[in-house]
Structures are given as C-alpha cells and as structure tokens.
Amino acid sequence: xxxxxxxxxxxxxxxxxxxxxxxxxxxxxxxxxxxxxxxxxxxxxxxxxxxxxxxxxxxxxxxxxxxxxxxxxxxxxxxxxxxxxxxxxxxxxxxxxxxxxxxxxxxxxxxxxxxxxxxxxxxxxxxxxxxxxxxxxxxxxxxxxxxxxxxxxxxxxxxxxxxxxxxxxxxxxxxxxxxxxxxxxxxxxxxxxxxxxxxxxxxxxxxxxxxxxxxxxxxxxxxxxxxxxxxxxxxxxxxxxxxxxxxxxxxxxxxxxxxxxxxxxxxxxxxxx
Numbered sequence: 001x002x003x004x005x006x007x008x009x010x011x012x013x014x015x016x017x018x019x020x021x022x023x024x025x026x027x028x029x030x031x032x033x034x035x036x037x038x039x040x041x042x043x044x045x046x047x048x049x050x051x052x053x054x055x056x057x058x059x060x061x062x063x064x065x066x067x068x069x070x071x072x073x074x075x076x077x078x079x080x081x082x083x084x085x086x087x088x089x090x091x092x093x094x095x096x097x098x099x100x101x102x103x104x105x106x107x108x109x110x111x112x113x114x115x116x117x118x119x120x121x122x123x124x125x126x127x128x129x130x131x132x133x134x135x136x137x138x139x140x141x142x143x144x145x146x147x148x149x150x151x152x153x154x155x156x157x158x159x160x161x162x163x164x165x166x167x168x169x170x171x172x173x174x175x176x177x178x179x180x181x182x183x184x185x186x187x188x189x190x191x192x193x194x195x196x197x198x199x200x201x202x203x204x205x206x207x208x209x210x211x212x213x214x215x216x217x218x219x220x221x222x223x224x225x226x227x228x229x230x231x232x233x234x235x236x237x238x239x240x241x242x243x244x245x246x247x248x249x250x251x252x253x254x255x256x257x258x259x260x261x262x263x264x265x266x267x268x269x270x271x272x273x
Contacts, residue, residue: 029053036092036101039124058088075127086110093151093160115147145169152213152222174209207231227265
C-alpha cells in the first residue's frame with residue numbers, strides 16, 4: 001500500500017523535486033494519473049484519480065504547475081461515481097474536436113463496481129466540472145471489477161476514439177473494445193466501433209488487460225498497445241496492433257515479454273522524444 005504521492009522525472013530518469021506532491025492526503029492505495037490540456041492554454045494540467053482500495057471513493061482532482069510547484073486546479077475536484085468505493089481510473093482525450101481535452105473515467109477495480117465509463121468537461125472560467133451528456137455507459141455489461149480507458153485518434157479524423165479494457169477481477173478476459181462519441185446536435189451518445197472488439201491474449205485467461213495508444217511510426221494514426229492484467233496466470237506479454245478503419249491486426253515484431261516475472265504489465269504512451 002502506498003500514499004497517493006506523485007513524482008516528476010525528466011526522460012533521463014532524474015527526479016524533478018518541484019513536481020512532487022500528494023494528490024489525496026495521506027491515505028493508502030496510491031493514485032492513477034493522466035495529463036491533458038483541459039483549459040485551452042498552452043500547458044497541460046494533471047488529473048489524478050484515487051487508487052483502488054477498500055473505503056476509497058472515486059475522487060478526481062486536477063493540478064497545474066505554477067510558481068515553482070504543483071498547485072490544485074480550482075474547481076477541478078469531484079467524485080466520478082457515487083457512494084461505492086475502490087477508487088477510479090482516469091485518462092484524457094479530445095473526443096469532440098474542440099481543442100480541449102475531456103476527462104474520461106473508468107470505475108475502480110474493486111468488487112463493487114461494474115465497468116462504468118463516464119466523461120466530464122472542465123470549465124476554467126466558471127471553475128466547474130460537468131458530466132458530458134450521454135457519455136455514460138458500461139463497457140462490458142454489469143459484472144464487477146471496473147475497467148480502464150484510454151483514447152486516441154485511431155482514424156485521423158480529428159476526434160479521439162475511446163478504448164476500454166476490463167478490470168483485473170477473475171470474471172473478465174482480456175477484451176479490448178473501441179467506442180465513438182457522437183456530439184452532433186440531437187444525436188449525442190457513445191456507440192461501439194464494431195471492428196474494434198478483440199481479445200489481445202487468450203480469451204479464457206481472466207484478470208483483464210491494460211491498453212494505451214500512440215503513434216509509434218509517425219504516420220498520423222494511433223496504434224494500439226496492450227499488457228496483460230495482474231493475475232498470476234499472466235507474464236509481462238507486450239503486444240502492438242494496427243487499426244486501418246476496417247480491422248485490427250497484430251504488428252509484426254511487437255510481441256514479446258518485457259520481463260521474466262508474472263502478474264501482468266502496465267503500458268504507457270510514448271512521449272520521450
């Protein structure tokens with residue numbers, strides 16, 4: 001168990017002490033974190049979600065860098081879900097192509113949450129957070145242990161799509177699904193992308209999966225990358241996939257074990273160069 005402390009590093013591994021902060025006081029079970037430009041300025045902000053422990057609500061907080069340190073973002077402080085506990089997973093994406101990122105949440109991985117996905121807008125002038133109309137759904141039915149989400153422009157249309165992966169309970173296989181958000185007037189809502197629905201590992205192995213996207217080959221399209229969930233049946237198997245608007249196909253050469261140990265693998269987008 002760990003306090004929800006966030007550290008900042010440069011890409012060489014050196015720590016930036018001015019970026020150290022505690023996201024949620026001294027409670028245990030850590031934090032999930034994402035970065036995005038929520039207010040339309042030139043700098044990214046940080047958003048933290050409370051880690052997945054018993055008795056911990058789905059608390060989301062925002063922070064920015066100012067005056068040599070990390071400061072809370074006024075008004076960006078809310079609970080993504082109701083009274084059930086086990087924290088919240090957070091990510092960011094510009095799902096409506098307005099030049100500002102939205103906050104996307106997946107329910108925490110405890111046995112009280114289904115795989116509930118929501119999205120929120122932050123208004124820096126009014127200093128308020130509001131749910132996005134009709135962006136509120138269960139990615140895999142109502143079975144428990146939550147889910148994770150990530151986003152990226154998979155088809156180069158200017159809108160970020162959403163990818164979900166199941167939480168780590170022993171009820172879900174490593175099922176990756178894709179989703180669109182339609183923000184046209186009178187036709188708002190999320191809908192599954194029919195040809196982004198696949199098992200990134202053997203479907204009979206449970207404990208979910210981790211997923212992220214990034215443009216690894218600089219062609220303007222985001223590729224999909226996965227790591228297994230944390231169950232004891234999984235090694236640290238890393239895989240990459242292409243999506244060409246018609247199907248998902250494995251990327252040759254991006255199929256290996258990152259470490260020799262079990263219990264899965266977390267994956268993160270590339271931003272080092």
